[in-house]
Amino acid sequence: MSDLAAEILIAVGLAFDLFGCIGLVRLPDVYNRVQAATKCVTLGTCLILAGTAVYGITGAMSIKAALCAVFLLLTSPVAAHAIARGAYKSGVRLWEGSVIDRYGEEVHPAGPPAERIEPAAQTEHTVAAGREPHE
Amino acid sequence: MTPFLAIVAGGLLLGAFLCLYRIGRGPTAPDRTVAIDILGTLVVGFCCVMAIWTGQDFYMNIAIAWALLSFIGTIALAKYLEGRQYNE
Amino acid sequence: MKQVLCILFTFGLWLLLVAPWPVNAYWADVLVGLVVALLVATLLSHIYPDNPHKALQPRRIFWFLVYVPYFLFYCVQANLDVAYRVLHPDMPIRPGIVHVRTDLTSDMAKTFLANSITLTPGTLTVDILGQDLYIHWINVEGQGVEAHTAVIVKRFEKILRRVFE
Numbered sequence: 001m002s003d004l005a006a007e008i009l010i011a012v013g014l015a016f017d018l019f020g021c022i023g024l025v026r027l028p029d030v031y032n033r034v035q036a037a038t039k040c041v042t043l044g045t046c047l048i049l050a051g052t053a054v055y056g057i058t059g060a061m062s063i064k065a066a067l068c069a070v071f072l073l074l075t076s077p078v079a080a081h082a083i084a085r086g087a088y089k090s091g092v093r094l095w096e097g098s099v100i101d102r103y104g105e106e107v108h109p110a111g112p113p114a115e116r117i118e119p120a121a122q123t124e125h126t127v128a129a130g131r132e133p134h135e
Numbered sequence: 136m137t138p139f140l141a142i143v144a145g146g147l148l149l150g151a152f153l154c155l156y157r158i159g160r161g162p163t164a165p166d167r168t169v170a171i172d173i174l175g176t177l178v179v180g181f182c183c184v185m186a187i188w189t190g191q192d193f194y195m196n197i198a199i200a201w202a203l204l205s206f207i208g209t210i211a212l213a214k215y216l217e218g219r220q221y222n223e
Numbered sequence: 224m225k226q227v228l229c230i231l232f233t234f235g236l237w238l239l240l241v242a243p244w245p246v247n248a249y250w251a252d253v254l255v256g257l258v259v260a261l262l263v264a265t266l267l268s269h270i271y272p273d274n275p276h277k278a279l280q281p282r283r284i285f286w287f288l289v290y291v292p293y294f295l296f297y298c299v300q301a302n303l304d305v306a307y308r309v310l311h312p313d314m315p316i317r318p319g320i321v322h323v324r325t326d327l328t329s330d331m332a333k334t335f336l337a338n339s340i341t342l343t344p345g346t347l348t349v350d351i352l353g354q355d356l357y358i359h360w361i362n363v364e365g366q367g368v369e370a371h372t373a374v375i376v377k378r379f380e381k382i383l384r385r386v387f388e
Contacts, residue, residue: 007139010183014146016302017180021153023309024173030165031359032318033157035347036305037173041150042342043302045180048143052183052195061186063239064195068179068202075206077341077348079172083209084349084359086216087165095318199240 006054013047016040029095030087038080046072137188144184151177168212175205226264233260286385293382294339301344308345308361319363320349323356323372325380332387339379346375 020040027033046069053065154177157170179198186194237256308316327333337348337356345361358375 010139010143013180014143016306017150017177018146019302019306019309020173021150021177023305024157024170025153026309026314027316028314029318030163030169031320031347031349032316032361033166034169035345035359035361036309037169038347039298039301039305039342040309041173041176043298045176048180048183049198052187055187058190058192061192061195064192064199065183065186067236067239068195068199071199071202071206072176072179073342074338075202076172076176077338079206079209079213080341081337081348082213083165083168083172083216084347086168086213087163088349089218090165090216092163092165094320196240 002054002056006051009047009051009054013044013051016044016047018044020044030092031084031094034080034084034087038076042072042076045069140184140188144181147177147181147184165216168209168216171212172205172209175201175208178205226268229264229268230260233263283386286382290382290386294342294379297339297343297378301342304344305361315362317362318359320357320359321363321375323358323376325354325356325372325376327380327383327387328354329387332383335387336376336379336383339383340375343379 017040020037023036023040024033027036049065049069049072053062053069056062151174154170154174158167158174161167179202182194182198182201186192186198234256237260238253241252241256308314325333325336327336333351333354337351340346340348340356340358347359348356349359350357356376360375364374
């Protein structure tokens with residue numbers, strides 16, 4: 001019975017992991033990718049860890065899986081926040097379909113730093129031309 | 136290895152290949168950083184599969200260590216992206 | 224007081240990590256854990272929150288236990304939302320960075336608020352400056368700071384204030 005519950009948890013977790021990875025590939029700019037990937041993969045892996053805890057082959061394994069899930073829930077949003085802030089400060093622009101950018105208006109009103117990188121149009125073009133974009 | 140665990144391992148491998156695609160394709164450094172972070176989290180899931188398959192609980196030690204080290208690595212990369220300021 | 228709680232916390236965590244507990248075979252492990260806990264408490268206790276005894280008040284623990292399932296509910300909803308947006312052939316996204324304000328003042332509360340925002344539907348904390356938060360939102364609705372604050376921040380603020388302030 002608990003085996004079945006564990007397998008359902010692990011299967012749902014795997015599905016969320018895959019959604020997160022598909023989002024990582026499909027979405028248009030780095031901020032959207034951080035969002036989709038962090039949310040889905042964090043919850044998916046936590047569900048897999050919960051499934052491992054429910055399987056409970058040894059008591060120690062359950063305790064460690066639960067601890068690992070707590071660590072993951074605490075650390076991964078911090079990592080996502082750090083990446084998003086680093087990306088903004090290193091000059092990656094929002095996707096051109098974005099509707100609003102209060103952060104740019106209120107915190108960096110002087111305009112973009114010198115080495116702004118166009119995420120979508122320009123680099124797609126360079127990759128299509130067979131060269132790696134310089135960074 | 137039971138068929139169920141084989142399917143889970145295969146699915147995680149597929150996710151890892153999608154991350155590798157994003158690492159290779161870029162186009163910017165933060166994109167690659169995100170993909171590396173996600174790859175680390177997927178490895179934690181893979182450690183769970185290995186732990187269930189073999190019944191050895193030291194795989195969970197590896198999972199915990201991997202989760203924490205991957206977090207530290209991501210923070211370091213993000214700080215580097217922020218303009219080489221390590222003084223905060 | 225702070226150092227003692229720091230030692231207890233670190234040592235308890237270590238005991239969970241060396242979990243197979245026929246302790247007679249693992250005295251060396253426990254000893255190492257005790258030494259490291261002492262080292263951490265003396266060298267790094269300034270990183271820990273300033274008044275940890277607050278965490279032991281039953282009222283705060285009760286509201287924290289209320290907060291966990293509340294948060295997990297929104298977390299699951301967030302994942303279904305993202306899965307829908309990712310799998311939809313047209314990708315119905317309308318991203319942007321919005322500005323919201325919070326009433327919370329303590330660092331701990333703001334950290335939890337930012338982390339909760341990152342894991343809930345369509346939002347990601349980009350930066351925190353004092354009490355201003357800048358949120359990347361995958362599907363911007365409404366206009367103005369108040370409208371955005373009402374949607375993103377209010378649902379966690381009520382409970383987090385009772386836990387941390």
